[in-house]
Amino acid sequence: MTxxxxxxxxxxxxxxxxxxxxxxxxxxxxxxxxxxxxxxGQAMFTTYIALTVQQSTGNWVLxxxxxxxxxxxxxxxxxxxxxxxxxxxxxxxxxxxxFGVLIALQAGxxxxxxxxxxxxxPPVDNAGLEIGGRIWPVSLYDLLVLAVxxxxxxxxxxxxxxxxxxxxxxxxxxxxxxxxxxxxRVNRMLITGWAIAGATGAIGxxxxxxxxxxxxxxxxxxxxxxxxxAVIGGLDSxxxxxxxxxxxxxVISLVSGYSDSGNAxxxxxxxxxxxxxxxxxxxxxxxxxxxx
Amino acid sequence: xxxxxxxxxxxxVSKVKGLQTFPGNRIIWxxxxxxxxxxxxxxxxxxxxxxxxxxxxxxAMYATAMFGMTILVGLSGQVSLGNGAxxxxxxxxxxxxxxxxxxxxxxxxxxxxxxxxxxAGLGGVLVGGVVGGLxxxxxxxxxxxxxxxxxxxxxxxxNRFPELLGGENGLMLTVPxxxxxxxxxxxxxSLDPGxxxxxxxxxxxxxxxxxxxxxxDQFAELDLSEFDQETDPDAxxxxxxxxxxxxxxxxxxxxxxxxxxxxxxxxxxxxGLDGTDxGTDxGTDxxxxxxxxxxxxxxxxxxxxxxxxxIERWQASMAIAVACIVAFAALxxxxxxxxxxxxxxxxxxxxxxxxxxxxxxxxxxxxVVSSLFAALAGAVFAQILSFIGPxxxxxxxxxxLLVGIVLGGRAxxxxxxxxxxxxVWLPELVDGLAGERGWPEQITNNAPNLLYGLxxxxxxxxxxxxxxGTIRSWVDKARGKARSPLS
Numbered sequence: 001m002t003x004x005x006x007x008x009x010x011x012x013x014x015x016x017x018x019x020x021x022x023x024x025x026x027x028x029x030x031x032x033x034x035x036x037x038x039x040x041g042q043a044m045f046t047t048y049i050a051l052t053v054q055q056s057t058g059n060w061v062l063x064x065x066x067x068x069x070x071x072x073x074x075x076x077x078x079x080x081x082x083x084x085x086x087x088x089x090x091x092x093x094x095x096x097x098x099f100g101v102l103i104a105l106q107a108g109x110x111x112x113x114x115x116x117x118x119x120x121x122p123p124v125d126n127a128g129l130e131i132g133g134r135i136w137p138v139s140l141y142d143l144l145v146l147a148v149x150x151x152x153x154x155x156x157x158x159x160x161x162x163x164x165x166x167x168x169x170x171x172x173x174x175x176x177x178x179x180x181x182x183x184x185r186v187n188r189m190l191i192t193g194w195a196i197a198g199a200t201g202a203i204g205x206x207x208x209x210x211x212x213x214x215x216x217x218x219x220x221x222x223x224x225x226x227x228x229x230a231v232i233g234g235l236d237s238x239x240x241x242x243x244x245x246x247x248x249x250x251v252i253s254l255v256s257g258y259s260d261s262g263n264a265x266x267x268x269x270x271x272x273x274x275x276x277x278x279x280x281x282x283x284x285x286x287x288x289x290x291x292x
Numbered sequence: 293x294x295x296x297x298x299x300x301x302x303x304x305v306s307k308v309k310g311l312q313t314f315p316g317n318r319i320i321w322x323x324x325x326x327x328x329x330x331x332x333x334x335x336x337x338x339x340x341x342x343x344x345x346x347x348x349x350x351x352a353m354y355a356t357a358m359f360g361m362t363i364l365v366g367l368s369g370q371v372s373l374g375n376g377a378x379x380x381x382x383x384x385x386x387x388x389x390x391x392x393x394x395x396x397x398x399x400x401x402x403x404x405x406x407x408x409x410x411x412a413g414l415g416g417v418l419v420g421g422v423v424g425g426l427x428x429x430x431x432x433x434x435x436x437x438x439x440x441x442x443x444x445x446x447x448x449x450x451n452r453f454p455e456l457l458g459g460e461n462g463l464m465l466t467v468p469x470x471x472x473x474x475x476x477x478x479x480x481x482s483l484d485p486g487x488x489x490x491x492x493x494x495x496x497x498x499x500x501x502x503x504x505x506x507x508x509d510q511f512a513e514l515d516l517s518e519f520d521q522e523t524d525p526d527a528x529x530x531x532x533x534x535x536x537x538x539x540x541x542x543x544x545x546x547x548x549x550x551x552x553x554x555x556x557x558x559x560x561x562x563x564g565l566d567g568t569d570x571g572t573d574x575g576t577d578x579x580x581x582x583x584x585x586x587x588x589x590x591x592x593x594x595x596x597x598x599x600x601x602x603i604e605r606w607q608a609s610m611a612i613a614v615a616c617i618v619a620f621a622a623l624x625x626x627x628x629x630x631x632x633x634x635x636x637x638x639x640x641x642x643x644x645x646x647x648x649x650x651x652x653x654x655x656x657x658x659x660v661v662s663s664l665f666a667a668l669a670g671a672v673f674a675q676i677l678s679f680i681g682p683x684x685x686x687x688x689x690x691x692x693l694l695v696g697i698v699l700g701g702r703a704x705x706x707x708x709x710x711x712x713x714x715x716v717w718l719p720e721l722v723d724g725l726a727g728e729r730g731w732p733e734q735i736t737n738n739a740p741n742l743l744y745g746l747x748x749x750x751x752x753x754x755x756x757x758x759x760x761g762t763i764r765s766w767v768d769k770a771r772g773k774a775r776s777p778l779s
Contacts, residue, residue: 035433037440085753091432093752095371096698099436100752103691104745110738220687224444227437265448269441273426276434 007257008250010137014211015249016149020204021226022233022241022248023156024197029235030173031193032083034094038101040219040226042078042198043205045105046070047214048113050206051120060123064148067202075198076191083194106216117213126210145207152203153242156196160238169193173236224265225252228272234282244283322623330616334609342604347716349604349676352611354696354712357669359615359622359705360662361693366703367631368658369638371432374423374439375666376690377446378416382667383674383685384450384457385415387465405675409614412671413664420663421656428655443690447682462681465674611672618665622705625661634658635703695744698751701760710759718743 021040028036050067054060082101086094126141160166171179172189180186205219212218229248233240251271252264275282333352337345357379364370390408395401423442427435450457457463625631633654636644641651674680696715701707719740726736755762 035437037433037436082749082753090752090756092365092369092371092702093756095433095436096694097749097752099373099691099694100698100745100748102745103695103741103748107738107741107745111735111742114734115737217687220444224437224441227440231434231437260451262448262451265441265445266452269438269445272438272441276430276438277426280429 003257004254006137007254010257011250011253012138012246013142013145013249014208014253015246016146017204017208017211017245018222018225018229018249019242019245020149020152020200020207021222022229022245023153023238024201024204025226025230026233026235026238026241027193027197027200029230031169031190031197032079034083034091035098035227035235036078036083036197037095037098037223038078038105039197039201040205040223041102041105042071042074043201043222044214044216044219045109046074046198046202047120047205047209048109050202051113051118051209051214054121064203064206067206068199071198071200071202071205072195073198074202075194075196078198079191079194109216113216115216117215117218119213120206120209122210141210148203148207152200153238156200156238159196165192221265224268225249228268228275231272232275232282234284237282237284240282240284318627319624322620322627326616326620326623329619330612333612333616337605337608337612342602345602345604345608346676347720349608349611349672350716351709351712352608352615353669353672353676354693354715355709356611356615356618356672357666357693358697358700358708358711359618360665360669361697362703362705362708363622363626363634363665364658364662365694365697366701366707367626367634367638368655370427370655370658371436371694372427372439372659372662373436373687373690373694374442375662375693376685376687377439377442378420378423378663378666379670379673379689380446380450380680380682380685381419381663382412382416382670383680384463384670385667386412386671386674387463387680388456391463391465409668409671412667416663416665416667416670417660420660420667424656424659424663427659428652439690440687443687446685450682458681460682462679462683464679466678607676610675614668614672618668619705622661622665626705630657692744695748697758698748699744699758701758701762702756704758704760704764707758707760 021043024039024043025035028034028039046067049070050063053066054063057063078101082097083094086097122141122144124140124144126139128135128137128139130136158166160170168179168184169189169192171182171184172186173193176186179189208219208222225248226245229245230241232248233242233244248268248271251267252261255261255264255267333348337348340348357375361372361375364372364375386408389411390403390405393403393407395403396407401407423439426438430438447460450462451459453459633644633649634657636647636649637651637654644654645651670685673684677684692715696711697708698711699714700709700711722736722739722743725731726739731739751758757765
């Protein structure tokens, strides 16, 4: 039982990062009705930028802010150069184009920073905290990750529910035609969506990097987890992405704890397949909001 | 309703276009085309340097897998990243069956590599059927995401069964070469830096002098007979395949003995260099090998069109054989009724259902066919590498297949071939450039992928039909016809 609790607690911070990546996927889906398979590639790239900043200045907060800015800029760049020019009719082409971006970003990062895994030093201690005479599987850094995620999620929720920008974004996601007729600048909302998604993914990348190492391909697996979480959550639901992002993190932690961390992708794959077969609209998705 | 007309139009167009003079004999025509290409490729294979043969083998292997991608992505419109994983299925089945089975279970027939290929294909069909059954219910990004998980999950699955699949390290295979006695050849191949030997020989600027000797049969006779005298027939110049094994050569003489018999030993520096020490080496090599009658062998060597056993050539001719058989099947499918069914479902599943086509059945069949091709390609790949492991079959391989098919031309079999050539040639080109310009390794290693990524985006945006689609649309424009680049 203590094992179970330990594994569960240990999964929260990973889950939080998966939730952020899933959020990024959902934000893009809501704005342009497509899955951005380059999302983790963008996050990987901005995490390398953050790593460079941190290595040269030693300032983690600065690195996080730089990653956030770089992420939103990269999101907008990808949107303008790749996504917008793809013809609407060519859905296959749009998917392929995002994979093209992923390949290019990974190769670009390899060119600039090399292929060897690099460590990202966390700003606070990443060793398990000792409270009440036992060591818990939660570190100060885990708590920081959870706090940053919480701030971001609350911020996004407020943005979408309390501001006119959020209302416009929801309107253009819900029905672009009607939104345009009501005076919403739909195109600007799409760009905003991609920028916010890019920034969210970038923060996720910086947060997860200290848990292992960073290399051009190290986030591939994160894409699978985030996609799983986003799809199970309904792909257009922010709450769904967060809930199932954390849920995926917990499941992975349990699987890794009881068997082997190598099995985590298999479990994610099974969860994804089951979800797509049994509840294709996702748990939080609206019926008919997408057709699988 | 216009869509339904579209379907029938596709049919009538292909009737007009599809070799209208011999409508009933399309299969014969396809067989003829593939047969001629096969023959030309074999001729090419026997007349180029073994180094290029190894590229040819890779191109044929990629093309085999990408014929399946043409059908799956191009014709059926399903973006799958799972084909690398299906190649792994084929490779592992090939490795396991050829390593563990000496006879075909139940039937008790003598095992050989062809049986392993058959089982690899069956494995692909089985796994492809399961994944395809799931996939048929999914669309666009969902399918891509699910199959992405499959690609990323390959290492996890192999690690799950370390005893059976060798975990991260994979499995080494003793590739069954023809003519028996393969273990020796295999061992030689793995022990000995044969490839390096060849690289040296290609860069050796001695070729020209010997070029004329190459075509000289008499010289070949002479040399072989000399070779006979110096060798004790009982100590035995070995089995035929040893005689002909280039590794055996690794710069030694027996290999050159058989190079003599080849039309192309025109690259013939080997000849000149090795002519000098034929005597010495034969003694040592031959002494270790099984006795056999060299005289008989040497005759057949001289007659043989492809008698020299060079491992790269053998691999290439094997890969070409598989690619040609698969190409024949793919041609018949793509240009036949099934091809029109796939396109009809891709363009409008509802309209297709109205005219009596089952959309999900069509998607599953595309998946199964492409899985079969992928598994066969995987088995070929395993033989080329003499190895199978998760590293070579991960997400990168699946992405390469996607890149190749998009650049070459998504909906055309010729596009698959062009894509395969590009996948093998571009890294070599970059390597060559890097060597000239002295680029650091970090740049060189990543430059091909950067180019692939940018090219894929550019092609999707500017020329969705890839190379073949674009050329075809130019031709159509010149003829005053308009057609979708993906049709």
